[in-house]
Amino acid sequence: MYLLLKKWMGKFCFYILIIFFIGLPGILSGQENSSLLWRIEHPDTDKISYLYGTLHLLDKSYIDSLPAVTDALTRAELIVGETLTDSTDLLRKVIKYTLMQDTLLSDIMDSVKFKKLNTLLKENLGVSVLYLNQFKPAMAWSMFTQAIYVQEFPVLAEKNDVLIDQYFLDYAKQNNIELAGLETTSFQMNLLFNKISVLRQLEILEDAVDNIDENKVLLNLMMQNYFANKLESIEADLMSNGLSEDEKNMLLRDRNREWLNKIPALIKDKNSFIAVGAGHLVGEEGLISGLRKLGFKVAPVDMSRSLNN
Template identity: 30%
Template sequence: MKILKLVIAVFLLGSCNAQNNNITLKTNNTDNTLLWEISGKQLSKPSYLFGTFHLICKDDIPFGPQLKTAVKSVNEVYMELDMDDPGRLTGALQLMNMKGDTTLKSLYSTEEYKKLQLFFSDSLQMPLAMFQSMKPVFLEAMLYPKMLPCKTMSGVEEELLLLAKENKKPIQGLETMAFQASVFDSIPYTGQAKELLKAIDSLQAYKKYFEVMVKAYKSQQLKKMQELLSNKDFGMEDNQDILLDKRNKNWVTQLNTIMKKESVFIAVGAGHLVGDMGLISLLRKEGYKVRPVEN
């Protein structure tokens, strides 16, 4: 059950207590930062954009002093989902299950399924039978703890939630659980099943890729992260439009309204920040000034 709870946590990345927003945060000398200030376009107060990582060694989470100042200065914190929703865990189970009567067994040949069973039994010490309805993409997420060199892991969103609560900042979500379920349902289960088996067969290669991605995140090299996400063997190039581009455009539409009303701290997966269809580029195209902040 610990691994199941971990997977749920992995994918779940106006207050009267708002501080004075007339602050000036130091600009980063390069674009190597996960923290960005959004201003201009008649915004009365700046908002902030931050790239998260869904699972990482807890000691590696990059919360610098300026990030903490930014969180203190805003009215609300927006994440992909409302992480403070008491029904989040129940909704997560619905998000993780495949539609209809599709089962894992139906997605694999007899030989492939036996290989999957053996891996879960030997490497994860869990029976595959208990995950028959789970989308393969979430089963793939169970491999991530085996790729990290630490025992104490956490989601950046989870730690940011604690920081927001310390500062009495309300949490909001840019998407609903039902919408996120539809996103993963739009990727064919057969394709997800193929990727899960590929990850198990090439676990050491995936581990090296994951290590490089974590290193790029820790050093806040967004261009390197963009390059890795475009990797034809390990990245999400085939599903980028579904997982990133369309969602980014929808979020910018929402943020146009939200940021006019109040100052907010926006925390979404770092992959959503980069590229021509990333949030930094899209917000600039909307006429905002988006500048890198030292973190």
């Protein structure tokens, strides 16, 4: 079990965050001025910051095709991520939040679905579901997401050495740029593994395993639309994904509100680069709308062109 965790820890936090927004209806439809990169002008200072919506599954190499994102990153005096992942401390926290005490996944999961999940994981990740038997169902759901990603996008998955969000953090450390996190890893772990009950996690996992083909179709649509920079309707799509209103608030809206309390102070005195999941950007309660309500000028940026042009 320890070796399995060590193998996947570098990618775990970003995969586990996307599982609540994948495999459920999520088709993005484009609108005018659609972009994943947004320029933020501070109302009280001359500082210029950029907000970028990531897709947590992607490798850092994707940034090479986006000159404006690269330029925004190189101009940053502060880089802000959802959380600052410390891999040495992550293993301890994963064990603390994700292990079940008195039961096994095989005891509570339908046996046919358990075997189906085992086949999927073995064929695509080379991992038996038995290695996850002591973990809460959300951990298995995370591995399920990885498995269908590897199956549907083998070329992209082959390059998955450093995920895009982690790359931004690594870039800051390598270039002595100040770093800030909007949340702690402990907060995210508690949110995903404790705030959502084990039985609810199991319900979501079994539904995903029951609908593997549908999940693959939706993953393909999500990837296709992300690459096309179709952002604006993602909030409506996320809100129709089958989660309860309490879950939607907890996983998206409440976190956005907390981030909007922190971002203005973070970017007041520094040209900053903020990278968070694309689903947090849009909608009436998204970061773009929220920053505008706070008096910031927020405008889309053409990612295919250098900021110097």
